Amino acid sequence: MADRPVSRVVVARHGEALYESELLSDAGGWLSPLGREQAAGLGELLAAEVITRVWTSDMSRAVQTGEIVAARLGVDVVVRTGVREFGVGAAAGTTGVPDPFAETFAAWVSGDLAARIPGGESGDEVVARWSGVLEAIADEHEGESALLVSHGGVMSMVLPLLATNLDPGHARDRPIPNCGHAVLERGAAGWVVRSWLGDRLDP
Structure with missing residues (x-):
């Protein structure tokens, strides 16, 4: 473990989205024109x-955001269910x-x-489903950088719990605003957030 290469994962929220209904659901929504601009800006x-x-x-x-960014960066896109937003349940x-x-x-x-x-x-x-995907990404990209496009609620909850340097x-x-991001690194001591919304953090 001590010799494991550092994996760097940029975790970003999707761009601004529109929805078929104002009622809560687990439907995916789609990017608004502003959301597409935000995704293009993230790619830049x-x-x-x-x-x-x-x-x-x-x-x-999230998929649409990732595809716009990937087109700018010239890389491929992989979709994983485990990093979707937490479900709305009975709501x-x-x-x-x-x-x-x-309350929850x-x-x-x-x-x-x-x-x-x-x-x-x-x-x-x-935490189990989201962190499981994050660990798999880190395993695949040891010594490299990858981008993970996810959702504001689950990011706000899980990232501080995983990082050794966040409350x-x-x-x-x-x-985390639309297309806001945090930069994480996994090394021998676990996960550290190197920056949050562009501000560098101490390890």
Whole structure:
């Protein structure tokens, strides 16, 4: 493990999306014109990163973002279900007001990963599926850089829990905007976030 090459993974949120309905669902949505501009901008920003592959969740707003970035970088795209947004559970078909996830999300950030979205996933289940894909990406890209396009809620919850240098509530003060990104590196000591929304962080 001590001699394992560092894997560098840029984790980005998808671009601004439009949806068929304003009601909550697990549907994928699609990029708005602004979202396409944001994705193109992300591709330009990452041109100096030497990204070797783009990975995305299977939700269409993430896939479309990844395809736009990959076209700019000249690399291929791989889709993985495990890094999709956490499911809405029993809140499907509601307006989402008040926020039906606030209590569960607060419990997750406080360390209670057994807490479950009614009719949906527990924190343990979300972390397991999302981190499993991240580890697989890191294994495949040892000594390289890759891009993972995912979703704001799951990124805000999981990344601070995985990183050795972030407080679990880090994203509360630094929420991730559309096409905002964090740079992670996995080395012998585990995962470290090198930058969050462009600001460098201490290991």
